[in-house]
Every structure is written in structure tokens, then in C-alpha cells.
Amino acid sequence: MLKLKPNCECCDRDLPPESADARICSFECTFCSECAETVLRGVCPNCKGSLVARPIRPAAMLVKYPASTERHLRQQPCVA
DSSP states (O other), X not given: OOOOOSBOTTTOXXXXXTOTTEEEOTTOOEEEHHIIIIISTTBOTTTOOBOXXXXXXXXXXXXXXXXXXXXXXXXXXXXX
């Protein structure tokens, strides 16, 4: 099950579970669509995998399977 991280790892923008602006790689690194497209050009800076739209978990399922509250930020500058 996806963690649904709460923020962009580059700019720290909030990305709630219902956000259509979240992008993830296969390791669940999480970025906002703006950073993913303009800064990273669709490539995860951590694993070099592709960034795709994060699925939205239905609200009813968030009760049983809540999103993560642990924020992640990259130590290094965000570049692809």
C-alpha cells in the first residue's frame, strides 16, 4: 500500500491524499507536479526513475488506511 507522503520533497508544498498534483516514482518518492515537470523534468532525483501521477485513495478508505504524516525533504538541491 502506498504511504501517500504529505509533501513535495523539493519545495515542501503540502500534498494531501486527494491532491491530483502529487507525482511519485516506484519507490514512492513524492513531488508536486510543478517541481516534477519544471525542475526534475519527469525524473526522480533519488532513483532516476520516472515520476507519474500518484493515485488518489478514496476518502472512505483513508479512515481505515490513513495517509502518512511524516514529511520528507531532500538534503541536496533538486535536480534531475
